[in-house]
Amino acid sequence: xxxxxxxxxxxxxxxxxxxxxxxxxxxxxxxxxxxxxxxxxxxxxxxxxxxxxxxxxxxxxxxxxxxxxxxxxxxxxxxxxxxxxxxxxxxxxxxxxxxxxxxxxxxxxxxxxxxxxxxxxxxxxxxxxxxxxxxxxxxxxxxxxxxxxxxxxxxxxxxxxxxxxxxxxxxxxxxxxxxxxxxxxxxxxxxxxxxxxxxxxxxxxxxxxxxxxxxxxxxxxxxxxxxxxxxxxxxxxxxxxxxxxxxxxxxxxxxxxxxxxxxxxxxxxxxxxxxxxxxxxxxxxxxxxxxxxxxxxxxxxxxxxxxxxxxxxxxxxxxxxxxxxxxxxxxxxxxxxxxxxxxxxxxxxxxxx
Numbered sequence: 292x293x294x295x296x297x298x299x300x301x302x303x304x305x306x307x308x309x310x311x312x313x314x315x316x317x318x319x320x321x322x323x324x325x326x327x328x329x330x331x332x333x334x335x336x337x338x339x340x341x342x343x344x345x346x347x348x349x350x351x352x353x354x355x356x357x358x359x360x361x362x363x364x365x366x367x368x369x370x371x372x373x374x375x376x377x378x379x380x381x382x383x384x385x386x387x388x389x390x391x392x393x394x395x396x397x398x399x400x401x402x403x404x405x406x407x408x409x410x411x412x413x414x415x416x417x418x419x420x421x422x423x424x425x426x427x428x429x430x431x432x433x434x435x436x437x438x439x440x441x442x443x444x445x446x447x448x449x450x451x452x453x454x455x456x457x458x459x460x461x462x463x464x465x466x467x468x469x470x471x472x473x474x475x476x477x478x479x480x481x482x483x484x485x486x487x488x489x490x491x492x493x494x495x496x497x498x499x500x501x502x503x504x505x506x507x508x509x510x511x512x513x514x515x516x517x518x519x520x521x522x523x524x525x526x527x528x529x530x531x532x533x534x535x536x537x538x539x540x541x542x543x544x545x546x547x548x549x550x551x552x553x554x555x556x557x558x559x560x561x562x563x564x565x566x567x568x569x570x571x572x573x574x575x576x577x578x579x580x581x582x583x584x585x586x587x588x589x590x591x592x593x594x595x596x597x598x599x600x601x602x603x604x605x606x607x608x609x610x611x612x613x614x615x616x617x618x619x620x621x622x623x624x625x626x627x628x629x630x631x632x633x634x635x636x637x638x639x640x641x642x643x644x
Contacts, residue, residue: 348605348615352508358545364511367603370610374602378479378636385480385633389467398574400476400514405535405576406563407472412570416466417518419459421569424488424520424595427453440492442500443585447593449487451624460486461625463518464597465634472574473514473599481514481599482639484606485621488520491585491592493528502586503551504533504562506542507577510604517573520593523566527590530565530573533581537561542579557581 351363368375394414400407411417427448431438438445454460463469464486473481496502507513523529537558541547554562565573575582585592598621600606608617622638630638 346609346613348609348613352605354548356545357542357547360511361545363605364603367609371602375479378481378602381632381636382474382478382480385467386471386474389471391471392466392468395468395472398472400472400574400576402476403534403536405538405580406532406574408565408567408571408573410567410570411468411518411572412568414468414570416459416463416468417570417572420463420518420595421459421520423454423459424593427488428490428520428593438490442497443492443502444500445490445492447488447490449624450485450622451626454486454488456625456627456629460488460595461627464516465637469516469572469597470637473516476514476574476576477512477599477601479601480633480636481601482604482607483622483637484509484598484600484604486595486597487621489594489596491528491588491594493585493588493592496587499551500585502528502583504531504554504556504581504583505551506538506549506579506581508549509598509600509606510578512576512601513578513604514599515575515577516597516599517565517575518595518597519567519569519571519573520595521591522568523571523592523594524590525564525566526588527566527592528585528588529592530575530584530594531562531582531586532565532573532575533557533561534563535576535579538579538581541581552581 346363346366348363351360355363392414394409394411398407398409424447430453431447438447440446448454450461464483470481507515517530521527535542540557541552565571584594606617608615623640625638627634627638
């Protein structure tokens with residue numbers, strides 16, 4: 292993914308420069324002190340990995356080696372230990388309190404695989420999400436406006452607009468139907484960092500696109516749930532993934548930097564192709580599993596992508612005074628006026644006024 296250079300002062304410092312009655316120099320000095328203190332912690336932890344430390348999240352997202360990413364992840368787990376423990380307890384409470392759907396009540400995404408799929412085509416929540424996506428896509432086509440695109444994918448819409456909190460997609464994404472397997476995989480209640488509807492541009496092969504095998508850069512682990520909005524067969528550019536245990540040849544290579552890979556980078560026969568009806572859901576750890584999709588085919592493919600993370604993910608600040616801006620939270624536009632402790636934790640942003 293592309294990384295845009297941003298003002299490294301951060302929003303708090305930028306406001307301090309103009310806000311009356313605030314000591315800008317004192318705030319900057321305090322912020323530098325925080326930065327140096329956490330850098331020292333990073334250096335101390337990094338010695339365990341024999342690695343040059345970095346807490347520059349922008350650098351890690353774009354260029355970090357697996358060793359550097361592992362070091363940061365370990366540091367973030369220590370810094371955010373209280374939040375992680377809170378989410379572990381919240382996840383256990385959620386599973387105990389919620390009425391779980393039979394389709395996913397016992398669905399387990401095994402660590403050795405890093406993925407699992409289930410047919411939800413007959414479930415009311417999945418049907419509602421599929422219909423909302425089809426309606427949104429048709430409206431986009433009827434508008435005559437060109438869709439935002441990047442190589443093999445077109446972006447039809449995302450969290451907050453046109454998908455709102457009362458819609459089928461949001462209801463599915465915040466339901467036990469999807470959250471139960473995610474909680475079991477992470478061992479804690481997740482953060483939903485976004486969702487969006489993707490249309491595959493699978494008329495041709497784009498060599499620098501997600502049609503080639505790749506890891507996602509957000510963390511050392513994350514779960515995406517891909518829901519097919521159209522029926523997908525071998526000629527539709529189906530989603531593909533390599534089990535985590537086979538992807539480990541690169542995932543565990545300390546010097547590996549994230550880059551697109553040809554299929555021959557992994558063991559022959561290890562690539563799993565997922566086909567299914569509209570409403571099929573694929574749970575995949577896209578940080579641990581090499582994956583690809585939307586390869587050239589004869590049929591249209593629409594797919595909903597929902598992204599779940601844990602507090603260590605690289606788009607979130609490492610600590611309150613972290614000068615590197617929040618890189619992305621695609622749920623900020625969601626206006627859910629009926630938040631409870633679970634949806635508030637899931638969105639991880641303030642309740643709208």
